Amino acid sequence: MRPGRRDARTVEPMAFPDGGGRPRVVDGPANERWLALLARQPTVIADGAMGTMLFSAGLQFGDPPEVWNLSHPDVVRRIHRSYLEAGSQILMTNTFGGNRQRLSLHNLEGRVAELNRTAAILLRAEVAAAGTDALVAGDIGPTGSILAPTGTLDYDEAVDIFAEQAAALAAGGVDLIWIETMSDLLEIGAAIEGARRVAPDLPIIATMTFDTRGHTMMGVSPEQAVMALTAWGADAVGGNCGNGPDELLAVTRRMRAAAPGAVLVAKSNAGMPELVDMRAVYRVDPATMAACAAEMRDAGARIIGGCCGTTPEHLAAMAALAARDSPIGAPGSAA
Numbered sequence: 001m002r003p004g005r006r007d008a009r010t011v012e013p014m015a016f017p018d019g020g021g022r023p024r025v026v027d028g029p030a031n032e033r034w035l036a037l038l039a040r041q042p043t044v045i046a047d048g049a050m051g052t053m054l055f056s057a058g059l060q061f062g063d064p065p066e067v068w069n070l071s072h073p074d075v076v077r078r079i080h081r082s083y084l085e086a087g088s089q090i091l092m093t094n095t096f097g098g099n100r101q102r103l104s105l106h107n108l109e110g111r112v113a114e115l116n117r118t119a120a121i122l123l124r125a126e127v128a129a130a131g132t133d134a135l136v137a138g139d140i141g142p143t144g145s146i147l148a149p150t151g152t153l154d155y156d157e158a159v160d161i162f163a164e165q166a167a168a169l170a171a172g173g174v175d176l177i178w179i180e181t182m183s184d185l186l187e188i189g190a191a192i193e194g195a196r197r198v199a200p201d202l203p204i205i206a207t208m209t210f211d212t213r214g215h216t217m218m219g220v221s222p223e224q225a226v227m228a229l230t231a232w233g234a235d236a237v238g239g240n241c242g243n244g245p246d247e248l249l250a251v252t253r254r255m256r257a258a259a260p261g262a263v264l265v266a267k268s269n270a271g272m273p274e275l276v277d278m279r280a281v282y283r284v285d286p287a288t289m290a291a292c293a294a295e296m297r298d299a300g301a302r303i304i305g306g307c308c309g310t311t312p313e314h315l316a317a318m319a320a321l322a323a324r325d326s327p328i329g330a331p332g333s334a335a
């Protein structure tokens, strides 16, 4: 970071006191469902990895996972079902790379609407079949391009790209939008702006990846992230992916100290990936992941899940721990 550059990366957190005029979520049924979920229990369990599960079901490295929403809907639904059975209360659609910028690498840029809408419908169907009140989160990942002036993707075009994806997810019936694995404040800001433009009534969870000495790859600190993202109207903020739960625990503590009132999210990888026979292997087992989840809860995380390398077994162990929490408002409740 070069001091004095006038872009979002170098702006101090207190430069966002009024949110820069960005809209917050519009009240309605979706926001009521979101607030009700938070009100029901102190710790909400999200889901675990989608990519890891698809690879073990035969997805080949380099192929776009989103195509499986059309070619293997039974597999995608089975993965969602296994997370529902593990106790997940917020599940993400199989749409991480479902923006036109990333899909264009596979000549699929014209199928954003179809792939995202279908993904939302698949997950919605599984949640309905399970008869739970789990929420369907429309997953939005990075474009894969670097925004101007460092890179070539214009901010306004990035907003359009994210708006297109969010509109398709909303059309498929998602309850909220989850923007994840971001490194650049400009890009995640564009994603928030795009989502809110087309789906103003959907809550937004916004998480970044702090995998570089406590910062994102683009140099964003946990404090900058939590201040900027909440000021921009995100309803929950935190970290996902990265080098494992210890790293994200430290990030959670720093976010909590900087913004005690924010709804914090921790969705860690199952440790550092190791390359074995050209496959990424993650070593943190379910019991260890659950112990880490307890530490994240104690550090202030309200929404806890897993990212790369986590499986339904990991999430079941984490959910068992959350079930030991007292319901909010009960005697002995920490909240």
Ligand SMILES: [Zn+2]
Residues within 6 Å of the ligand: 240, 241, 242, 269, 307, 308
């Ligand atoms: Zn991950």
